[in-house]
Amino acid sequence: MTDTTDKFAVLMRQSLDGDKRAYAELLQETSRFLRPFLAKRLSFTNEVDDLLQEILLSIHKARHTYDGNRAYKPWVYAIAQFRLSDYLRSHYSDQLRLALEISEVENNLPENVTETTLSYESISGEIQKLPQKQAMILQLMHQEGYTAKEVAEKMGMNESAVKVAAHRAYKVLREKLEHS
């Protein structure tokens, strides 16, 4: 599978010889094909940028393990996948920690936060002024009839986090409506 005419392999060989321009071009090309790979797997642009920077640093650190005599992309994707898995692992363990904290808060909530006597349609104008995530949660729960669990699945959140977000939204709305 050695393709010595592979553009990336040639650039890498030049880079290993100390050619700064070839190295810059290689990293630019690499970030170009890695960006869609990461964008498909992550939700936010800032996450993609952060991880892409981390991957480029890893490529730099591990460049001595590539000799330019085998395909370049599998080598890069192995590093990218490794860093992505690391990132997702730490991201989800953070979420789990957060969810545990939220569930402690949830136990102290005075009422069932997923139920309200307000009608969605009557206050939809106020709902649209809420932060995007809260507005989306209320729309899904009260206009489209999803349960908190279903909303959580749909939005990639924890059920408790959805309930707490809904509770906060109700609180804001209640204050607004009381003052109007």
Added chain:
Amino acid sequence: MSNIEDLIDKLAQDTTTVKPAPHPFALSAKWMLTAAVYLAVSLMISGPRFDIETKLHDFWFVAEMAALLGIFFATSLSAALLSFPDMHQKRRAVLAPAVAFVVFIGVMFLSWQADSPPAPLPRHSFECSMMISMLSLLPAVWTFFQMRKFASTHSLWAGSIAMLFAFSIGAIWLRLDEINDSIIHVIEWHYLPMIAAGLIGMWLGKRFLKW
């Protein structure tokens, strides 16, 4: 986006001539050679079993040693490949230890069947595992140190295989050193502890081969 471009500029400015890592086959050969020297020195110090010449004519003993050497070769090759992020694009060769272990288990099973009447059990037991562990300590540290120079993306497996490589050296040494023909003892106190070594290696790999 500009952050990425700044980073690329910085990395490009920092780059100098880099010597590529040796091919994993060369790396593996170097590790095996070093291990062979260590094994030879250890045997010279401890002295081989006095009946070694007779044992070298014993078919099952020779088969066991050959299978053990197979593990030694396979784990060395696999550890070298696992040191590279893409396993040097030789995924099948990484699985060589699995084949070597299947062969080894087969040989040990047949040796056990052939051990009739069974050779008497020696008086000692866990001392053998201790001796193997002690002799394998230096190769294990050295192998981890070597592997850390590269960039494994499979740190758990890399650690496990590195430990199996080191323990295969200890196991070969003890088999050539100890006067004992009980297959049951050998399986129980020489080879089964290798499983534990492989599991500990996973933890060590996670801890020391991360980069």
